[in-house]
Amino acid sequence: QDRVAGQAGPSMMCINPETHIQALVTEGDFKGLTVYCEAFELDMRHTEVAMNVSLGIYKVHMLAHMLMNELELARFVWKRLPEQLRGDPELRALWEIGKQMWLHEPAAVQAALVAHAWSSALIETLVKTLQRRSLEGAFRHFGSAYSTIMPETLSAKLGVSVTTVHELALAHGWVLEMTSGAYKPVPTEMPLGDTSQKDTMQQLTDFVAHLEREVR
Amino acid sequence: LPPAHCWRGLAVAFASPWTMDGPLGELLASIESGCDNLAKLRDHLVAHEETLIKHLPQLDELLPVLHPMANSLGMIIILNCKAAAVPLSNLQAVTIFLQQCRRLLLECDPVQVQMVPTQFVAVCNKFSTVAVAIKSPLAAVRPLLVAATALQPSPSHFTPIHAEFMRMCLLSKCYSTAQPLLDQQLMQVDKDATAVTPRDLLLYHYYGGMVQIGLKRFKLAIQFFTLCFSAPTNVLNAIMVEAYKKCLLCSLIEFGESVRAPKYTALVVQRYVKSNITPYSEFSDAFAGRSISELRASLEKHGSVFEREHNFGLAKQCVEALIRFNIQRLTRTYLTLSLAHIAESAGLSGAAEAERYVTSMVAAGKISAAIDESNGMVQFTERADRFDSQNSAVDMEEKIIEAISLSRKLFNMNSQLSTDASYISRIVRERQPRWEDTG
Numbered sequence: 001q002d003r004v005a006g007q008a009g010p011s012m013m014c015i016n017p018e019t020h021i022q023a024l025v026t027e028g029d030f031k032g033l034t035v036y037c038e039a040f041e042l043d044m045r046h047t048e049v050a051m052n053v054s055l056g057i058y059k060v061h062m063l064a065h066m067l068m069n070e071l072e073l074a075r076f077v078w079k080r081l082p083e084q085l086r087g088d089p090e091l092r093a094l095w096e097i098g099k100q101m102w103l104h105e106p107a108a109v110q111a112a113l114v115a116h117a118w119s120s121a122l123i124e125t126l127v128k129t130l131q132r133r134s135l136e137g138a139f140r141h142f143g144s145a146y147s148t149i150m151p152e153t154l155s156a157k158l159g160v161s162v163t164t165v166h167e168l169a170l171a172h173g174w175v176l177e178m179t180s181g182a183y184k185p186v187p188t189e190m191p192l193g194d195t196s197q198k199d200t201m202q203q204l205t206d207f208v209a210h211l212e213r214e215v216r
Numbered sequence: 217l218p219p220a221h222c223w224r225g226l227a228v229a230f231a232s233p234w235t236m237d238g239p240l241g242e243l244l245a246s247i248e249s250g251c252d253n254l255a256k257l258r259d260h261l262v263a264h265e266e267t268l269i270k271h272l273p274q275l276d277e278l279l280p281v282l283h284p285m286a287n288s289l290g291m292i293i294i295l296n297c298k299a300a301a302v303p304l305s306n307l308q309a310v311t312i313f314l315q316q317c318r319r320l321l322l323e324c325d326p327v328q329v330q331m332v333p334t335q336f337v338a339v340c341n342k343f344s345t346v347a348v349a350i351k352s353p354l355a356a357v358r359p360l361l362v363a364a365t366a367l368q369p370s371p372s373h374f375t376p377i378h379a380e381f382m383r384m385c386l387l388s389k390c391y392s393t394a395q396p397l398l399d400q401q402l403m404q405v406d407k408d409a410t411a412v413t414p415r416d417l418l419l420y421h422y423y424g425g426m427v428q429i430g431l432k433r434f435k436l437a438i439q440f441f442t443l444c445f446s447a448p449t450n451v452l453n454a455i456m457v458e459a460y461k462k463c464l465l466c467s468l469i470e471f472g473e474s475v476r477a478p479k480y481t482a483l484v485v486q487r488y489v490k491s492n493i494t495p496y497s498e499f500s501d502a503f504a505g506r507s508i509s510e511l512r513a514s515l516e517k518h519g520s521v522f523e524r525e526h527n528f529g530l531a532k533q534c535v536e537a538l539i540r541f542n543i544q545r546l547t548r549t550y551l552t553l554s555l556a557h558i559a560e561s562a563g564l565s566g567a568a569e570a571e572r573y574v575t576s577m578v579a580a581g582k583i584s585a586a587i588d589e590s591n592g593m594v595q596f597t598e599r600a601d602r603f604d605s606q607n608s609a610v611d612m613e614e615k616i617i618e619a620i621s622l623s624r625k626l627f628n629m630n631s632q633l634s635t636d637a638s639y640i641s642r643i644v645r646e647r648q649p650r651w652e653d654t655g
Contacts, residue, residue, distance in 0.1 A: 042358040042393065072432055076389045080354070104576055141579035147586035147595065180590060203613060210620045 017045075017053065021060055025122060030067045037061035041080075055085055056120075062094055063126045067133065071102045090119055097130070106138035107159030135160065139168050143185035150182050239267045240274055247282060247290035254289055258331050261293045268297040276312065284320045288328035291320045296335040299342035304349045314355060317343040321359035326366040333411040336367060337376050344380045353387035360384055361397065369409050374402040376416040382423035391430040398424055398436070403625065418444050418455045425462060429530065434470040438463055446481040452488055458525070460489050464496050465530040469537040474500045495521040499531065503538055508563030511535055539563065540582065543573060547583050547596040555592045567592060 017040065024033045037057055040046065046054045058081060065074035078095050085091065093116035100108035113131045118124045138158055142149065151169070155162045169176070174183045243264060250257030261268075268275065275294050282291050295317060302313045317339060329336050340363050347356035364377040378397065385394040405412055425440035441463035445456040464475045477486065495518035502514035515522075515531055522528040542562040546553060555567035555574070564570050574594055577583045584597045633639055 038392065042354070042390070044355055070392075072430070073392050076391055076430070080389045142575065145575040145578040145585065145587055146589060148588045148590050150589055153589055182590060203617075206620065207616060210623070214623070 017049070017057060021057070022122060025060075025125060030064050033060065033064035034068060034070070034073075037064060046082075051085070055088055055091065058085060059091055059094055059123060060126070062091075062098060063123070063130065066098050066101060067126065067130055069137075071098065074098045075102060090116060090123070094123075097127075101134065106134065106141075107157060109134050109138075110159030135168075139172070143172065143174070144187055146185055148177075148180070148182045148184055150180075151176075154183070239264075240271050240278065243267065243290075244278060244281065247287050250290075251286060254328060254331060258289055258293075261290065265293065265297055268294060269301075272298065272301055276316075279316050279319075284323040285325050288320065288325040289331060292324075292329065292332050292335050292339055295320060295339045299339055302342065302346065304346070307350065310346050310350055314343070314346050314350070314352075317346075318355065318359050321363045321366075324363065324366050329363075329366045330369060330409065333367060333409060336363070337411045340377050340380055344384055347384065348387060353384045354390065356384045357381070357388055357390050357393055361393070364397065367410055369406065370404065372401055373404045373406060373410060374412060374417065374420065375410040376412050378402070379416045379420035379423060382420060382427060386423055386426055386430075389430075391427055394424075394427045395431065398427060414447070415455075418447060418453065418459075422455050422459045425459065425466075429462070429466065434466045437466045438470060441466065442475075442478065445485055446478045448480075449482045450484065452484050456482075456485055457488065457493070460485065461493060461496050461525065461527060462530065464493075464500060465527060465534055468500065468503050468534045469530070472537065472541040473504070499534070503534060506538070506542060508535065508538060508542070511538055539573060540577060543570075543577060544583055547585065550596060552593055552595050555587070555594060558594065 020036060021033065024030075024036060037060060040057055041061070046057070049057075058077065062074050062077045065071070065077060075098065078098065081091070093112065096115070097109060097112040100112050110131070113127055113134075118127055135158065139154075142154060142157060151162050151165045155165045158165065169183055173186050175186070176183055243261070246257065246260055250260070275298055278294060279291060282294075284291060295313075298313065298316075302309055304310060321340070321343070340360060344353075344356050344360065347353050360377055360381040364375050364381050365371075367375045367377055381397065382394060385391065405417070407413075421440045421444035425437045425444065428434070428437035428440060441459040444459035445463065447456065449456070460475065460477075467473060467475050499511075499514045499518055502511045505511075512535060515535060518531075519528065522531045539562050543558060546558060546561055555570045558564070558574065559566050559570040562570065562573070564573065571587060574583070574585055574587060578585055586595050586597065587593075588595065
């Protein structure tokens with residue numbers, strides 16, 4: 001019988017959590033990061049380590065969910081935090097980012113991302129990645145909703161300088177209308193993906209076999 | 217897994233040097249040596265439960281000697297005897313019991329667990345009660361997940377532990393942990409193998425629905441709640457009523473209309489919800505009126521009831537949903553509309569708020585529109601999806617495979633039922649008069 005997925009293997013238990021987390025961050029494996037942090041929490045290991053270690057892991061846990069755009073889950077991590085940890089200023093600053101993401105306020109997100117002097121290189125790296133991704137995501141959202149938009153408006157909505165808006169627009173192939181000074185966003189094409197023929201024959205055989213059974 | 221006697225060897229190797237005398241010592245010896253004939257061991261232990269209960273204090277010394285994997289049977293029966301006597305007010309005793317259960321549940325042997333389902337379920341229930349009592353439901357989440365999987369004779373069997381697990385996830389706010397279990401297709405119910413009762417099923421679907429709400433999967437939440445309130449019954453059940461209320465609010469959010477109760481919903485439930493859940497019925501009627509201000513007024517009026525029944529958050533989301541539905545309706549009527557007009561029709565405060573809603577709805581894929589900032593006009597366009605991408609093909613194939621496997625399961629269940637003794641005797645009884653006629 002298969003055990004339900006998500007249990008931490010014995011190897012994960014023995015390695016220093018900080019080392020393991022660093023390895024996952026270096027690989028950019030944010031999904032793996034959420035799995036590891038969740039297992040850490042459910043195995044009650046937060047009660048076994050020093051408070052600053054526990055705090056560090058909660059911070060990474062929240063950030064990992066935000067990087068995966070799992071804002072509900074980030075919110076639940078915040079809600080699950082033990083009372084004594086909630087007062088930590090850096091943790092509160094991280095949750096402020098998550099909260100603004102949850103409220104769909106891109107300008108406030110950008111402001112929150114730089115509002116705190118992040119304590120470690122690890123957190124700094126994760127926050128910078130989050131900044132890039134959320135800006136890119138917000139830019140595309142506005143691009144899909146507008147047929148014409150002024151750079152200044154976009155700058156205010158995104159919480160970045162007009163120069164940054166011009167850079168992003170250039171990178172996405174937007175056209176600037178000379179007379180009005182407004183941008184005409186170009187919608188990003190969703191890739192069609194390649195149609196591979198691998199399992200199609202087997203599947204079609206299964207479908208036909210089933211239909212014959214039903215029709216009989 | 218290595219054979220049982222290897223684990224037994226380990227247990228003996230790490231056992232403390234003292235030996236236990238008297239009846240308890242004999243039981244310990246029988247547990248350690250009984251790995252070869254588990255059925256006999258089970259009967260022996262159940263017959264000697266009195267002895268175990270008489271020596272309650274010494275049980276704490278007995279448990280660390282045993283190994284969860286090899287001696288699951290023994291440990292379950294011992295913990296079951298302890299369970300009835302753990303005083304919830306004594307923090308130390310409670311913590312010890314919690315640790316003992318965690319140790320067992322995280323590594324129990326499914327074969328042995330399935331031999332004593334009633335006792336196992338009782339231990340799990342007490343375990344979760346204790347975890348809640350010391351305000352640490354989180355400690356029960358992982359062990360109960362493992363326990364539920366261990367008790368299942370197959371991955372599609374339902375167990376009472378599933379319901380307790382959901383409850384712990386809700387209390388500890390571990391919504392993502394519950395997800396894999398929720399996605400399991402639980403279609404088999406076996407009272408003898410899993411000690412399940414109808415109440416467990418109702419609770420599982422009720423709690424499961426609440427977890428789905430937390431994960432914002434409203435369609436699935438509706439499915440779960442529907443399974444709960446449409447279960448066959450002759451008597452009104454409070455769980456079903458609460459499930460109906462939540463289902464009503466979720467239906468407003470997801471479909472913009474009230475509950476589509478299945479035809480086979482028990483009459484007693486249908487009659488009750490028609491006239492006895494007035495706040496919800498009135499709120500639903502206000503929603504159908506499509507006026508945001510009316511809905512907000514209804515929310516204000518019934519706010520205290522919703523608050524008391526923990527549905528206020530859901531009700532607030534209904535207001536948001538109505539705004540979105542109203543905007544969606546506009547896209548079906550108009551080709552172009554000004555932001556100010558949208559704000560007026562949808563009951564929003566102004567063009568700026570309308571702009572926010574339109575932007576977020578386009579980003580979420582709910583409507584297809586383009587705002588022209590220069591004149592504040594919104595143009596509604598047709599959705600561009602031609603369903604010819606690889607993703608669409610994969611999606612369709614998955615749905616077909618799902619339909620085929622469901623059809624196969626139905627076929628198997630039908631075959632099983634047609635050969636079931638009680639079904640056949642009932643059919644024969646009902647056909648009896650006709651045979652006598654033809655004589």
